[in-house]
Every structure is written in structure tokens, then in C-alpha cells.
Amino acid sequence: MQVQGVFMRACAAARVPITCISEEDPQHLLRAAELAGASAGKSAPHPNVGCVIAQGIQVVGEGFLYGQGTRSAEIQAVSRAGEFSKGATAYLNLEPEVYHSQAYGSAVHALKEAGLARVVVGLRHPLQHLRGRAIDTLRSSGICVEVGGEELNTEGIFKEALRACQVVNAPLLYRAAYKIPFSILKFAMTLDGKIASSTGHAAWVSSELSRERVFSTRAVSDAVIVGGNTVRRDNPRLTTRHRGHLPVRIVMSRCLRLPENANLWDVSIAQTIVMTQRGVRKDFQTLLASRGVEVVEFDFLTPRAVMEYCYHRGFLSVLWECGGMLSAPAISSGVIHKVMAFVAPKIIGGSAAPSPVGELGMVEMNQALKLSDVTFEQIGPDMLISGYVHPIPNVNQSVSPAVEAATSLLDNLSSSKQPPVISFYKTWDPYGEFSNFFPHAISLSDRNGKVLVWKSVEQYYQAQKFEGVEDPLAEACVRNIKEAEGPEEAAQLGRSLARQRPDLVRPDWESAKVIVMEKALCAKFSSDPELQMLLKSTDGAVLIEASPHDLFWGAGRNGAGQNNLGCLLMKLRSRLLSGPNGSASRSTPLTASLP
């Protein structure tokens, strides 16, 4: 094993391709990408990650990332494989991150300790500060690491598997390259190219099975967009009809002549944002706001302006479910990356019946947009034709200046820190430890003095919304949030329960929430000397939670938010720094002085 390690290191240093490739490699890598797909919609905007551990053809362990801040795919796969990891190969669709989770450990450490002989990586990490770090660490510990586009030839037997690795994280790669979310235009049309009858009736063009597929596509999207006519004509719900992730519903309307009562104004099911022209129908804007619908005004309401806004709000992927009048400017302004066309074997006719794409100004057939990587799939009686309008950016070709530019753009997403400002948001970014989603367990006493362990600050915070309310349902809310798999699920549960059952939220929540957060942060930083050191090392810098949509805890878009999380962390930092000798130790009684 040691000799093998020396040999592998020498090969890696000399960049000598190591001929470990076996016939089953592409199959296992494909499976890792398939597993990663199970993360979609659950971990966003975290990359989707899957891991397979195999001894030859035999799979001995598998895992996928359940949500940001939960046990990594690699740790799950290694623990499932147990002793069978020794001498085995791990297949990863994406290079792991190098950070260490106090609750679960580090993916790279788990891979190193498992006694693996090889690691096959489909895609290098697209974030510049993480790119190559795990690969180098694994190689320097003697493990043979083969990477897509480098040791693994993209045109050979790995072509399909490497493609799958790209596709499963396409939203992240597009977002990086184009600075807008990945957008899919989806429509259902008859064989004669109509999306509705000449009266505008469209329920339904496609079959029930096809519509099921649409629901699951919504469930892995951050937002679904329609235009004003579609709201007026269809009164859509734009939900997933399933449990799980619900996208934000966006309506683009310039005139804002929308119905006073519409399914989309019921925000107890999912959030709705109406995007409109500045100053239009202020009375109607007030009515929407009173129903809990967010209204965002634009100087010029265009598909590109809306996508740039969604980018800054942190969205990774958007599903356009509009008609042809809106899809045409969306396509011509370059914001649509992929098309999903459901074709039903029906003919409706009608020269006035709408078609999926309006005027694009093209006059000759050779001007037509040609889709790439087209796939055809029969769904019930319909045919689903999908293809890309712009090819998926390839971050594996690290030598390409365009790709370097793309990856540094991606880094700028969340790590654009100009000293003395330190921005943090996602757990995998620099200073991600400051995020409430960081998987660091905290211990706090409940009302009866019983010490409870919470998996993260977020889990504790969300549960406190329902704490002390004498109702079995509120108690169940606390329990369910505590038992949630990870911070994302806890946040989703806490927010939706509070929206659906405001009567179960403790009456003093608005005034208590800052104290609750402060208590949780004290518990987090007092229990770990490394976290304390990290916080103290930021002395002199302004800490900002760069959440684009949280105007209370975060800085919001354009820094208009209150940044209360950043403020509490800075307050805690001052207390730590003013401790004995300016260095609070593990025993510093941080919580004792709390209100």
C-alpha cells in the first residue's frame, strides 16, 4: 500500500495518466451523478453531490447530499461501505469541499481514512477557492485520483458519465458563466404548434403524466415564471402537488391589470412575487402586499432585468412557464438556456391560436436557433423534446481563460469580500462557519432546565418560534424541527409552519427572536475554541450576512437590509476580545451574562 502510494504520488506529480481505468468506471461515475440528482431541490444553491464506493463491479456504499450542512455524500458512502472501503474506488460527480463539519467531519478526511485505493472525480469544484484542494489533498496522501477532462478523456468511454456530472450541476455552471440563473423554457403544444385554442383555452394540452413531469421539474427549480396573460387566462397555482421543495412563483406584468382574487395570491402554499413597472397601479400593489405577495418594481421590466434580479437574490434555476408573448423576448435577450417542449398528438388549428414563441424577427430558416444535446422521451401519449440553447459551460477545461473568468465569477457570488468587510452566507464559502446553517451542534437548556442538543443554530432558532405555546401541535412543530435532517429542512419547516399556522407561533416572537439568536450564537461559539479563534481573527472587519433576500438578519440585496446576524456576531466578537488577556478560552462564561 505504501509503495503504491509513493508510485501514485510520483505519477500525480508528473501528471502521468495512471492506467487504473476499468470497464465499470463509467457506470459507477454515472451512478454517482444519478445519486447527485436526488439532491436537486433539496440542497440548492449547494452543488448536487453523489458518491459511490465500489470494489470492481460491486457497489459497497452510496450516498448523496441531503441538504446543505448535512452529512456529506462521501461520509455516508464510506460509512455504509465500512471495511469494504479498503482498496476500493470512490466515484464522485464533483470534487468535494475541504471544510470540516464539527457534527459530521470532513468528506476528504473520510475518503482518506477509508483506505481507498482510488478516487474518480467527474468535475473539479467550480469555486476557485475550493478548486483542486481536495484533489491535491487526496493525491498527497497517496490515493490515485483521476479527474474528468484530465486523466479521464471526455470523448472516450467516459463521455456519457462526465456529461451527466455536468448536467446534474448545470444550474451552478450556467450561473457562474452567465451571471444569471439557469433558465428552462417549458411549454406544452399540440402537433400543429399551438399552446392554447384560439379562445386561449389551454387546460390541457399535455397529458396527466406529462404534467406530473412538470411538477417534478418545478420541485427542482428555485422559481417559476409566468406573464400577466397567463394569470388572467389560466389562474394557475404553479405548485408541485407534492411534498418537498416549492419554488417561488413569479408573475411578470407591466400593466398590473391582474385579478383581485387569484390562486397565486394565496401565499400560505408558496411565496409569490409580482414584478412590474415602477409606479404602476400603486393601489393594486398595496392590495397584493396586504395578501402577503411581494411586489418588486423595475424601471424597465424585461426578462434580462428580472433574471439579473433573480441572480442577486440567489436563485440558481428558473422555470419559465409563460406563453409566446413573453418567451420571445426571453429567448431573444439570451436568458433561456434550455427548452423542454411537450408535444401532444392533437390538432387544434386556429390561425389566432397562440404558439409557444412569439416574434423573434427572423426571416430565413437558416437564422433559426438550433438546440444542442437534444433528447426525445415519450411520456404517456406525448413526446418530450429537450435541448440546450446555449451549451453547458465546461469548468473542467481549467486552462481556458473563459472558464477561469467563469469560475472567478462564481467565486464572486458569495465571497466578494473587500476588507474590512467580511461577507458570509453559504457554509462552503470562506467564513461559512458564521452561517447559522453551519452544522455545528449546540447544547441549550429548555424551559425545564433539561439540556437539549440541537444540530445547528438554525434548527434551534426555527423551533423557538413555537416554544412555550400550550398546544400539542406547537409542541409537535418544535419536535419535528428538532428532528429535521438538516438546517435547510428545519428552515423550510419553521417558515412554512409559521406561515400556515400563525396561531401556533409564540406571541412574543417578534421581540424574542433577537435574544433567541444571541443565545444560540453564544452557545455555538462558546463550545468550540476554533470557532472562537475564527471569529476573533476578524477583528476590525465588518461582518455581513450576505443574504440577498433576508432584510432582517441579512444585508439584503444592495445592502439595504439590517444585517442583524452580522451585528450580533460583531457584538459577540467584542465580548470575546475583551475577555481575559483579550482571548476568551473554552471556559469563558459567554452565556452567563445573557439577558
Ligand SMILES: NC(=O)C1=CN([C@@H]2O[C@H](COP(=O)(O)OP(=O)(O)OC[C@H]3O[C@@H](n4cnc5c(N)ncnc54)[C@H](OP(=O)(O)O)[C@@H]3O)[C@@H](O)[C@H]2O)C=CC1
Ligand atoms: N400550453 C402551455 O404550455 C401554456 C399555455 N399558455 C397559454 O398561453 C396564453 C398566454 O400567452 P402569453 O400572453 O403569450 O403569455 P404570458 O401571459 O405568459 O406573457 C405575456 C404577458 O407577460 C407580461 N410581460 C411582462 N413583461 C413583458 C415583456 N417584457 N414582454 C412581453 N410581455 C411581458 C405582460 O403582462 P401584462 O399584460 O399583465 O402587462 C404580457 O401580457 C394563454 O392562453 C395560456 O393559457 C400559457 C403558458 C403555457
Ligand SMILES: Nc1c(N[C@@H]2O[C@H](COP(=O)(O)O)[C@@H](O)[C@H]2O)[nH]c(=O)[nH]c1=O
Ligand atoms: N396548458 C398546459 C400548461 N400550462 C402551464 O401550466 C400552468 C398551470 O399550472 P397549475 O395551475 O399548477 O396546474 C399554466 O398557467 C401554464 O403556465 N402546462 C403543461 O404542462 N401542459 C399544459 O397542457
